[in-house]
Amino acid sequence: MKIEEQTTIVIGVEHLIGRVEQFRKGGYRLVQLNCSKIGEQFEINYCFEREYRFENIRIVIDFETEVPSISGMYWGAFVYENEMHDLYGVAVKGMNIDFQGNFIRTSVQYPFRNPSFQGEGPCQEK
Amino acid sequence: MSRKIVIPFGPQHPVLPEPIHLDLVLEDETVVDVIPSIGYIHRGLETLVAKREFTEYVYIAERTCGICSFIHGLTYCQGVEQIMDLEVPPRAHYLRTIWSEYSRLHSHLLWLGLFADAMGFENLFMNSWRLREFVLDILEETTGGRVIQGSCKIGGVRKDISNEKLASMAADLKGFEAELSDLSDVFLHDDSVKSRLVDVGKLTRTDAYDLGAMGPVARGSGVGIDLRKTGYAAYRDLRFEPVTETAGDSYARCAVRVRELFGSIDLIRQAIEKIPEGDIEVKVKGNPDGEYFSRSEQPRGELVHYLKANGSKHLVRSRIRTPTLTNIPPLVKMLQGCELADVPVIVLSIDPCIGCTER
Amino acid sequence: MAFFEMAKTAIRTVVSRPATLMYPARPGKKTGLSRGHVVIDPSRCISCGMCMKKCPSEAICVEKDERIWRIDRLRCVVCNSCIEVCPVKCLRMDLQYSPALLSHSGLETFLITYVKPERPKKSETGENADA
Ligand code: SF4
Numbered sequence: 001m002k003i004e005e006q007t008t009i010v011i012g013v014e015h016l017i018g019r020v021e022q023f024r025k026g027g028y029r030l031v032q033l034n035c036s037k038i039g040e041q042f043e044i045n046y047c048f049e050r051e052y053r054f055e056n057i058r059i060v061i062d063f064e065t066e067v068p069s070i071s072g073m074y075w076g077a078f079v080y081e082n083e084m085h086d087l088y089g090v091a092v093k094g095m096n097i098d099f100q101g102n103f104i105r106t107s108v109q110y111p112f113r114n115p116s117f118q119g120e121g122p123c124q125e126k
Numbered sequence: 127m128s129r130k131i132v133i134p135f136g137p138q139h140p141v142l143p144e145p146i147h148l149d150l151v152l153e154d155e156t157v158v159d160v161i162p163s164i165g166y167i168h169r170g171l172e173t174l175v176a177k178r179e180f181t182e183y184v185y186i187a188e189r190t191c192g193i194c195s196f197i198h199g200l201t202y203c204q205g206v207e208q209i210m211d212l213e214v215p216p217r218a219h220y221l222r223t224i225w226s227e228y229s230r231l232h233s234h235l236l237w238l239g240l241f242a243d244a245m246g247f248e249n250l251f252m253n254s255w256r257l258r259e260f261v262l263d264i265l266e267e268t269t270g271g272r273v274i275q276g277s278c279k280i281g282g283v284r285k286d287i288s289n290e291k292l293a294s295m296a297a298d299l300k301g302f303e304a305e306l307s308d309l310s311d312v313f314l315h316d317d318s319v320k321s322r323l324v325d326v327g328k329l330t331r332t333d334a335y336d337l338g339a340m341g342p343v344a345r346g347s348g349v350g351i352d353l354r355k356t357g358y359a360a361y362r363d364l365r366f367e368p369v370t371e372t373a374g375d376s377y378a379r380c381a382v383r384v385r386e387l388f389g390s391i392d393l394i395r396q397a398i399e400k401i402p403e404g405d406i407e408v409k410v411k412g413n414p415d416g417e418y419f420s421r422s423e424q425p426r427g428e429l430v431h432y433l434k435a436n437g438s439k440h441l442v443r444s445r446i447r448t449p450t451l452t453n454i455p456p457l458v459k460m461l462q463g464c465e466l467a468d469v470p471v472i473v474l475s476i477d478p479c480i481g482c483t484e485r
Numbered sequence: 486m487a488f489f490e491m492a493k494t495a496i497r498t499v500v501s502r503p504a505t506l507m508y509p510a511r512p513g514k515k516t517g518l519s520r521g522h523v524v525i526d527p528s529r530c531i532s533c534g535m536c537m538k539k540c541p542s543e544a545i546c547v548e549k550d551e552r553i554w555r556i557d558r559l560r561c562v563v564c565n566s567c568i569e570v571c572p573v574k575c576l577r578m579d580l581q582y583s584p585a586l587l588s589h590s591g592l593e594t595f596l597i598t599y600v601k602p603e604r605p606k607k608s609e610t611g612e613n614a615d616a
């Protein structure tokens with residue numbers, strides 16, 4: 001049984017601000033932003049919700065592409081944008097609060113881009 | 127003329143159960159700006175999907191948080207089930223609901239205790255945790271774990287609760303409710319509690335909605351969003367209304383949680399009454415392929431597990447958006463303009479859970 | 486008086502029995518389902534390695550040739566999944582928690598003493614079919 005319908009629309013980076021503006025005008029709340037590394041590209045989801053109707057827009061970008069910040073429209077977006085920057089190294093342009101990579105203090109720069117694992121595998125030696 | 131000074135608050139602070147760092151910019155005794163930063167306990171759990179099979183990742187999803195662990199497990203399982211189009215038996219849905227509500231009880235009681243501690247009301251703190259022990263005992267009796275229940279699995283649940291046990295659980299709720307109402311009277315009516323909470327850390331309704339506040343923070347400001355209304359698990363068959371308060375201050379957030387405790391008890395009663403007989407799990411065949419944003423209501427607010435799979439036994443991406451992350455911007459707004467002495471209470475009033483915020 | 490809301494509860498706790506146990510003197514509460522630590526019956530283990538494969542924290546190591554079953558108590562998160570997958574049910578969950586440790590040495594090794602019942606020789610991997 002499907003719990004809810006979820007729509008995903010893939011758009012180009014250049015249309016991002018326009019679309020987010022529409023959501024903002026339509027009274028949607030920002031659910032979350034998230035970035036995933038799919039192959040050699042980043043896939044960024046912007047999720048919105050209004051009265052339990054869930055909508056998602058997605059941009060697919062290269063590692064170097066700059067993404068405009070949506071924190072002008074959704075003030076609270078800075079947590080997600082900084083997180084994306086700190087974990088994946090997505091270049092976000094024009095955040096309202098830019099931590100310059102210090103929001104999540106990680107010892108490795110951009111740890112999620114090429115995650116490394118240690119102490120893996122059974123029967124490891126101590 | 128007043129000078130601005132910056133005071134670091136956290137990561138180690140007597141009221142903070144978990145490490146979050148706030149730089150408070152003060153003008154005299156008033157906070158004018160706040161800069162939050164996290165990352166002290168970043169574990170990178172999300173990347174482990176590349177190393178663990180999707181069926182094993184349940185255990186990791188559950189250990190994201192040490193308090194709402196069951197709901198993390200549920201949300202993850204629900205996401206995979208939605209991707210794979212698995213039809214979970216109704217009894218499993220009901221058991222999940224019962225455990226979720228017990229988790230909510232234990233989380234809210236834990237928070238009420240910590241909150242009383244932040245106000246300096248030690249006796250109340252002890253009594254909240256004494257009541258919480260009752261809930262933990264039931265969780266341990268039915269699942270085997272006090273805090274990490276581990277009873278959710280993809281396709282259903284791992285343990286059944288016998289009907290006799292369910293009946294005795296329902297009977298025990300009565301005494302618990304009576305003790306709880308004594309406790310809630312203190313939180314809601316005691317003058318020393320009120321003088322510490324009323325009008326502290328105001329958040330207006332528009333701010334709450336625009337900044338993405340969720341859970342009791344939003345409901346305390348009059349935004350009645352409750353993800354249980356989307357009808358996941360067995361919530362579609364149960365009657366309940368989201369608890370809302372309109373004042374938007376710390377007292378309102380506290381009152382929302384206190385009233386939700388009674389809501390949870392009611393939900394457990396309804397679920398025990400309606401629980402159908404039948405299987406508790408279905409066999410999982412094959413691997414998931416697709417993506418889903420699995421959402422549920424945690425004690426702290428909306429939880430999102432984004433899962434993306436490509437047909438292999440390892441997921442491509444799991445992303446866990448926890449309620450505290452989305453409650454940080456509202457927290458910043460609440461703190462602006464408050465007194466330094468109120469900062470601990472306000473920070474605690476969003477029920478920060480940093481462990482799961484950073485994963 | 487709204488100042489004395491707490492009084493009723495406070496007085497009750499003064500006169501009633503303490504809510505806590507004197508812990509080491511009296512054992513902690515345990516229920517039949519409590520997950521304490523994993524125990525193995527080495528005389529029944531067929532060293533199939535299922536528990537090693539399914540352990541989410543990779544705490545178990547089964548070395549078939551040396552007939553060793555090893556668990557790292559510090560890695561084990563007591564999730565019960567090895568017990569559920571074991572085909573011969575030689576693992577079981579004990580109610581007691583494993584004791585606190587002073588050094589990083591959670592490794593515990595067991596010698597597998599299972600002897601395969603005599604059967605006409607088949608291929609090396611024929612155990613599952615036999616069992
Ligand atoms: S699953 Fe059971 S039989 Fe197989 S190696 Fe582990 S303990 Fe031995």
Ligand code: SF4
Binds near residue numbers: 544556562567
């Ligand atoms: S209980 Fe879980 S973590 Fe511990 S050894 Fe068994 S499978 Fe591994």
